[in-house]
Amino acid sequence: MSTNPKISVIMSSYNRTQYIKEAIESILNQTYQDFEFIIIDDCSKKETQDVIENYAQNDERIIFLKNEYNMGQALTRNRGLEIAKGEYIAILDDDDISLPIRFEKQVEYMDKNPEIILSGTDIETFGGNEISSSWVDLFDPEIISVLINFYNPFCASTLMFRNNFIKEHNIKYDNSVCHVEDYDLYRQILVAGGKISNLPQVLVKYRIHPKSVTQNPKSQKIQINRTDEVRVKYLERFLDTKNAKKLVKKIKFYPFYKANRKKDIYEACEILKKNNTNNVLTDYEINKTIDYISGESTIIDIFFASNNNYVQHLSVSIASILVNSLPNEKFNFYILDGNISNKNKNILLSLKNIKDFSMEFIKVQEEMFKICPITPECCHISNQCYYRYVIPWVKSELKKVLYLDCDIVVKDSLKDLWNIDLKDNYVAAVEDLCSITKEDANRLGTNHYFNSGVLLINNELWKRDDIINTLFKNTKEIHDKIRWVDQCVLNYTFKDKVLFVSPKYNLQHSAYKDTKYNLYTKNEIEYAKAFPVIIHYTGCNKPWHKKCCHLLWKNYYKYLKYTPYKKIYYAYKFKKFIKSFLRSLFSLKNENDNKVLRCVGVKIKIPRKKGILVNAE
Numbered sequence: 001m002s003t004n005p006k007i008s009v010i011m012s013s014y015n016r017t018q019y020i021k022e023a024i025e026s027i028l029n030q031t032y033q034d035f036e037f038i039i040i041d042d043c044s045k046k047e048t049q050d051v052i053e054n055y056a057q058n059d060e061r062i063i064f065l066k067n068e069y070n071m072g073q074a075l076t077r078n079r080g081l082e083i084a085k086g087e088y089i090a091i092l093d094d095d096d097i098s099l100p101i102r103f104e105k106q107v108e109y110m111d112k113n114p115e116i117i118l119s120g121t122d123i124e125t126f127g128g129n130e131i132s133s134s135w136v137d138l139f140d141p142e143i144i145s146v147l148i149n150f151y152n153p154f155c156a157s158t159l160m161f162r163n164n165f166i167k168e169h170n171i172k173y174d175n176s177v178c179h180v181e182d183y184d185l186y187r188q189i190l191v192a193g194g195k196i197s198n199l200p201q202v203l204v205k206y207r208i209h210p211k212s213v214t215q216n217p218k219s220q221k222i223q224i225n226r227t228d229e230v231r232v233k234y235l236e237r238f239l240d241t242k243n244a245k246k247l248v249k250k251i252k253f254y255p256f257y258k259a260n261r262k263k264d265i266y267e268a269c270e271i272l273k274k275n276n277t278n279n280v281l282t283d284y285e286i287n288k289t290i291d292y293i294s295g296e297s298t299i300i301d302i303f304f305a306s307n308n309n310y311v312q313h314l315s316v317s318i319a320s321i322l323v324n325s326l327p328n329e330k331f332n333f334y335i336l337d338g339n340i341s342n343k344n345k346n347i348l349l350s351l352k353n354i355k356d357f358s359m360e361f362i363k364v365q366e367e368m369f370k371i372c373p374i375t376p377e378c379c380h381i382s383n384q385c386y387y388r389y390v391i392p393w394v395k396s397e398l399k400k401v402l403y404l405d406c407d408i409v410v411k412d413s414l415k416d417l418w419n420i421d422l423k424d425n426y427v428a429a430v431e432d433l434c435s436i437t438k439e440d441a442n443r444l445g446t447n448h449y450f451n452s453g454v455l456l457i458n459n460e461l462w463k464r465d466d467i468i469n470t471l472f473k474n475t476k477e478i479h480d481k482i483r484w485v486d487q488c489v490l491n492y493t494f495k496d497k498v499l500f501v502s503p504k505y506n507l508q509h510s511a512y513k514d515t516k517y518n519l520y521t522k523n524e525i526e527y528a529k530a531f532p533v534i535i536h537y538t539g540c541n542k543p544w545h546k547k548c549c550h551l552l553w554k555n556y557y558k559y560l561k562y563t564p565y566k567k568i569y570y571a572y573k574f575k576k577f578i579k580s581f582l583r584s585l586f587s588l589k590n591e592n593d594n595k596v597l598r599c600v601g602v603k604i605k606i607p608r609k610k611g612i613l614v615n616a617e
Contacts, residue, residue, distance in 0.1 A: 005061075007035035007103060008086030008163065011094055012076040014042040017051060019095040019207065024055050024062075027092060032103035035090070037062045038080045043070040074173035074181040081172065088160050091182075095207045096157040102203040106160045109199055116141065117194030118161035118186065120154040121203040134202075135255065141197040146269060146281060146289035148186060148196075149234040151253040152227070156182040158204045165194060177230055179223040184230045191237075227253055238275040247271065258531045262413040263324050266293050297328040300418045301395070303403045305387040307338035310406045312565050313544070315348055319562040320410040320555075322354040329415060331357040334395060336364050336387035347564050354562055362394050372475055375483055386486045388455070389471045392462040399460050405453035407537040409555045417505050417533065420456060425499040426467065428456035430506035431519045432487075434538075438518060443481055444492045448518055452487040453536045454506040467493065503528035508538040509550055 009027055013020060027037055039052050039062060049066070056064035063083070067076060081089065088110060092098055102121065109119055122136045138144045138153040147153065159182065165171075169192040173181040186196055228248050235244035251268050252259035273286045302321070306314045318333060325331070335348070340361065349359060364387050372386040388403050395401065402418060420428050429450035431437065441449040462468065475482070475489050482488045500519055503511065507528050520528075535552050537543060543556035560566065 003085070005034055005036045005086045006107060007032075007088045007090050007160075008080075008084035009035050009037045009090045009092065010077055010080035010084065011037070011039045011092050012042055012073045012080070013039060013044060013048060013052060013094040014070075014073075015044045015048055016094040017045070017047045019209075020048060020051055022097050023092060023094050024052070026096075026098040026100075028055075028059060028061075029100055030098065030103045031100050032107055035061065035103065036084075036086060038065070038084060039063070040065045040067065040076050040080055042067050042072070042076050072175060072178050074175040074178050077181075078172050081166065084163055086163055089163050089166070091156055091159040092204070093157045095209065097205040097207070098157075099203050099205065102158075103160075105199060105201060105203060110160060110162070113197075115195050116197050117165050117189050118159060118196040119199060120158040120160075120197075121199040122201055123155045123158060123204050123206045124202045125206050125208055127208045134206075136198055137257070139198045139200040140288075140292075141195050142282075142285040143289045143292050144196060144198070145190065145285050146272065147256075147265075148190070149238075149272065150231065150251045150265070150268060151256040152180070152183040152186075153256075154182065154186065154196075154198065155204065155206055157206060158198075161189070165189070165192070177226045179219060180226045180230050183227065184233070187230065187234055224253075237278070237280045238272050258527060261324060261411065262293060262326060262415070266290065266326055269293060294326050294328050295415055295419075297330070298415050298418060299330045299332065300414055301332045301334065301398050301401045302414075303334045303336060303388065303391055303401050304406055305336035305338065305384040306340060306406050307384055308341055308344055310384075311340060311344040311347060312560075312563070313542075314406040315351060315563040315565065316556060316559045317404060317406055317408050317410065318348065318351050318357075319354060320408075320559040321414065322351065322357070323559065323562060324410055324412050325355065326413050326415065329413065331355075333357055333359040334401075335359065335361045336384065336391075336394075337361045338364070338366075338384040338387070350564055351562075364390065364394075368472070371472070372486070375485060381485060386475075388452075388457075388486065389468055391457060392459050393468055395459070396463060401457050401459055403452075403455040403457055404534075405536065407542060408453065409535045409537075409552075409559055410533065411535060411555065412533045414533070417456060417501070420499070420501060422456065422458045422461075422499060424461070424497065426458050426461055426465075426494045426497045427490075428499040428501050430454060430503050430508075431500055432510075433503065433508045433520075433525075434510040435513075440483065440488065440491070441518075443483075444478070444488060446491050446495055448498070448500065449491050450487075450498055450500065451506055451508060451536070451538070452490050453508075453538065454534055455490075456501075504531060504533045506534055506536050507532040507552075508536050509541055510538065512551055 011023065011027075016023070024039070027035075037059070039056070041049050041052060041064070043066075052064055056062040065079070067079070071079070077091070088107065090103065090106070106119055106121065110116060120136065123134045125134060136153060136155055136158070138147060144153060166189070169188070171185065171188045171192065174184045175181065177184050189196060231248045231253065232241065232244045235247055239247065247268060251264060269286060269290050272281065273290070276286065304314055304317070314335075321331065345361060369386045391401055391403065400422060402414065422428055427450070429452070432440070432449050432451040437449045441447065470493055471489055474493050478489065478492055481492070503520055503525055504527065511525055511529060532552075535555055537550060537556070541548055541550050543550060543553035
């Protein structure tokens with residue numbers, strides 16, 4: 001074994017008998033062989049120790065140490081750091097696997113980039129459920145230096161860092177934040193002036209299993225709490241503790257890009273920029289990250305169809321789009337006009353006080369829709385639902401458009417949906433999540449059945465293939481098969497030329513009731529329910545109806561207050577306050593054999609009448 005190895009590999013081990021063989025062999029089988037391998041057992045059972053002992057006896061590069069007592073991973077790794085002689089330190093957990101070329105690629109990268117103190121790599125997850133995927137999604141050092149203040153974009157088993165730097169700055173793993181000690185290590189390196197980065201290449205396989213820290217409910221809870229503690233430490237470089245905690249509460253750390261709105265991340269970066277008085281970050285780093293979050297400037301063309309009865313709900317939809325948009329998003333709204341009054345048009349135009357936009361009211365010839373039926377199942381729907389048929393006629397110059405029903409609320413930027421590549425499909429849509437979807441598909445002779453409330457429309461393809469006339473023709477042809485009005489005709493017409501997208505873009509009410517879907521896994525639906533981009537209040541269960549039981553009904557009122565209908569919102573809030581206040585003054589409860597009326601803190605017992613027992617026989 002070399003007395004001056006290029007790499008010192010540190011592995012902390014604790015009761016991983018079933019996994020540690022693969023982990024050890026993945027190091028021994030590296031194409032780059034100049035390393036020492038420090039394995040420290042943290043008081044495992046004999047079976048695990050025997051496995052390590054066997055490898056140590058057969059390979060002189062392995063330095064096998066045993067802790068006298070269980071020290072935990074942070075202190076065990078620190079013990080390894082104290083004796084490491086390599087130029088670089090490499091980390092691998094005892095249940096993960098390094099791919100053969102890992103060291104070769106990382107050493108090459110670190111040698112070529114002396115300013116990088118720590119590097120990680122992309123990973124492949126295995127052993128978990130179907131949604132398990134890599135969270136390593138940042139590879140640019142400048143962008144990492146900004147976004148790492150909000151979440152951990154590294155996998156600990158991929159780390160390689162410079163030994164001299166951490167010794168010079170006395171950097172160690174902090175045991176007080178056990179389970180997130182690696183996240184805190186990056187902070188210490190950044191504070192000391194180091195740069196950190198990820199290689200955009202999968203070089204480690206990360207194992208997911210029930211006993212891992214991230215999967216065990218008890219350790220997972222500790223990990224979440226301590227991650228927040230470390231995030232506060234990161235942000236205290238910019239903000240006082242109170243405001244740092246406030247920002248940590250707003251920005252969810254995992255899954256970072258799914259859990260947070262783009263607008264929230266953008267605003268958080270702006271906060272760092274405003275409070276970067278100590279030049280913790282460079283303006284270049286912050287501006288580059290803001291550009292990364294925002295993407296290119298985008299103009300989004302959005303169609304709605306409405307009459308006077310739906311103007312309030314349309315205004316809520318538009319308000320939600322504007323509130324959650326990024327600064328470089330611009331909107332052209334086209335309203336397919338079912339005789340909207342001038343007063344209501346002005347109400348919609350007044351939403352420009354949120355953010356400027358263009359709005360055009362397009363009068364539609366209603367005569368052409370006389371053949372379009374309103375079925376008994378859709379008696380709550382107006383004839384305006386068919387107006388989307390003629391979009392390519394009224395705006396032929398547009399390549400694509402986004403059509404939205406009025407009974408939706410947008411929770412995030414629409415840029416990602418807008419930028420989906422339609423390829424040679426007529427629309428991008430979400431499967432209808434109702435339990436009878438398969439029945440509808442079978443009736444219409446299609447493989448799948450989409451919900452038409454959110455449609456990204458390929459306007460060019462509609463024009464090329466004369467889809468408008470086909471839609472009217474098919475409305476007549478399948479008249480007896482139409483159940484869900486225009487939606488059935490669109491599904492029948494487009495057949496398999498539909499690009500199905502994530503249910504987060506059209507989260508329907510039925511996602512909370514039905515449990516079987518044709519296209520989406522249970523986990524995809526759960527993600528959509530947790531982090532929706534568009535909430536669609538499908539069916540008759542609307543937030544503005546009395547006794548609405550939709551779990552996300554409050555989102556409607558959240559955006560109602562941005563509209564000229566805000567009086568309704570404040571009336572609702574006042575009514576709710578009065579009810580709550582009265583409940584606090586008066587309550588009627590059962591206590592033993594009496595009813596107890598509480599009135600302004602005074603108990604009044606009302607004796608309960610004794611009932612007569614009736615023999616059940």
